[in-house]
Amino acid sequence: DGGITQSPKYLFRKEGQNVTLSCEQNLNHDAMYWYRQDPGQGLRLIYYSQIVNDFQKGDIAEGYSVSREKKESFPLTVTSAQKNPTAFYLCASSTLQGIEAFFGQGTRLTVV
């Protein structure tokens, strides 16, 4: 079945640590996105990529980094520079025409 997979589902991080969230899709989509969602809030764009080896900052990129070495994969690293990383992280993909964005099941990151 085609889809988009995020892992892990839950992640606990100590302060000062970097963590990497995985996102893989087999939908052959060119565009991939990372969003952050805080309780009672909408989705805010962190980074996006429309082609391999290229990505762009979204609205809240500070403290995050990404890579796009393969079309299928778009991992997100939450660095120690991110001051408030506890949130629900959602990865999505779409065609470049943006007909529909498909989401992974999300990763809940908690800093302990």
Next chain:
Amino acid sequence: RKEVEQDPGPFNVPEGATVAFNCTYSNSASQSFFWYRQDCRKEPKLLMSVYSSGNEDGRFTAQLNRASQYISLLIRDSKLSDSATYLCVVNGRGGSYIPTFGRGTSLIVHP
């Protein structure tokens, strides 16, 4: 002004009621529009696309008003299972199809 604005609610309605949500967007060059549904602690899923001519899917009707830059969603004969957060999504930022989300409108349907 935020790019996409929605009333967060909650809208608290009885079963069988008709309820309508609006969403406004600021970028007049936006290309495509959607409503997504998000259940508690789950990922958003596409409910329906929104076209200038309007579209209907069962109990759900979506409308787009480009002149006034707003999108609406009408739910008729509300069911308990319609309880969720409804996210308005606008594509088209800087010439690219980047989905931009409103903060969502919470709907609670009670018996």
